Amino acid sequence: MIIAYKYEILLTAILIVLLVIVGQLIKVAIRKFTILKSIDLNRRKIILKLHYLILYLLFVIFIVIIWGVDFKDFTVFISSILAVLGVGFFAQWSILSNLTASVILFFNHPVRIGHRIRVIDKDYDWVGTVEDISGFFLFMKTDKGEYITIPNSIVLQHGIEILGNADDDIG
Structure with a gap:
């Protein structure tokens, strides 16, 4: 056989x-x-x-x-x-x-890990550093010390303002 x-x-x-x-x-x-x-x-x-x-x-x-x-x-x-x-x-x-x-986000969006960003939303004022970007979520640590997970679809739907890199003295 x-x-x-x-x-x-x-x-x-x-x-x-x-x-x-x-x-x-x-x-x-x-x-x-x-x-x-x-x-x-x-x-x-x-x-x-x-x-x-x-x-x-x-x-x-x-x-x-x-x-x-x-x-x-x-x-x-x-x-x-x-x-x-x-x-x-x-x-x-x-x-x-x-x-x-x-x-x-991976190929065309300018947001990268380590960037300081502001999520432009009428209900929330999230400003912080991008900790990680996975297949489903963007992980962010706010200036208040909170850890926030934002679905990637929301990141594309809302405006994102890039304030600089985490190492910059932009505040």
């Missing part, structure tokens, strides 16, 4: 070795690039995770090709998974909006 699949087993083993080698090369390249561009550690981790996600998706596609899974069956499986995820994200639209907002 194993002899009948020796070609597929050999190609799978080669693909696993390539996955490990390419994964290490990507890790080294991202580390050098982020150090060269002065990208902070949290953003470096996110970039690395996104590259690993793409690499693993390609790995799964090649495994499917090697083992000869019927394309029609595979597309039905993928479309079913995507339909379930779509319904789940639609039901939890705030999760999807926060994830989308985190991508926008």
